[in-house]
Structure formats: C-alpha cells, structure tokens
Amino acid sequence: MTKQVRYSRYMQLRMEEVRLNREHEEWKEILHNLNPPKISLTTYPRYHSHKKTAMVYDLDAINDKLMDIDNRLKEIDEELK
Numbered sequence: 001m002t003k004q005v006r007y008s009r010y011m012q013l014r015m016e017e018v019r020l021n022r023e024h025e026e027w028k029e030i031l032h033n034l035n036p037p038k039i040s041l042t043t044y045p046r047y048h049s050h051k052k053t054a055m056v057y058d059l060d061a062i063n064d065k066l067m068d069i070d071n072r073l074k075e076i077d078e079e080l081k
Contacts, residue, residue: 010080017076024069027062034059 034048034057049056 013076013080017073020069020073020076024066024073027066027069030057031059031062 030050033051035051037045037048046059047056048059
C-alpha cells in the first residue's frame with residue numbers, strides 16, 4: 001500500500017510539474033509578444049499591450065506569476081528528490 005501511495009503522489013507531482021511548465025511557457029510567450037511602451041524617464045513602464053490582441057498586461061503581475069510558478073517548480077523538484 002505504501003508503494004501505491006508514493007507512486008500516486010509521484011504521478012500527482014509530475015502532472016502538476018507538466019502543467020506548471022506549460023503555464024510558464026504560455027506566460028513567457030505573452031511577455032515575448034508585448035509591445036514595448038514609450039519609455040518615460042520618470043516612471044517605470046508597468047503596462048504593456050499585446051501585439052496581436054491589444055490587451056493590456058501588468059508586467060509586475062506577470063513577473064509575480066512567473067516567480068510563483070518557479071518557486072512551486074522548485075518545491076516539486078525538492079520533493080521528488
């Protein structure tokens with residue numbers, strides 16, 4: 001029974017890892033497709049529009065999301081060792 005539980009947990013972590021890696025790549029693709037804003041010397045350009053959809057994204061929010069994903073992937077990696 002213990003082996004089944006370990007295997008089940010292992011598969012759960014691997015599936016989460018695959019999902020997070022996919023999500024990470026999707027966010028990176030969005031970052032890659034953002035228009036660079038006109039640079040202002042007084043403010044950090046926080047909001048960028050998407051080249052194709054013209055949706056506006058908050059760079060701080062995207063970077064926070066990517067950091068959260070990276071941290072969770074590190075936790076998964078540690079647990080799988």
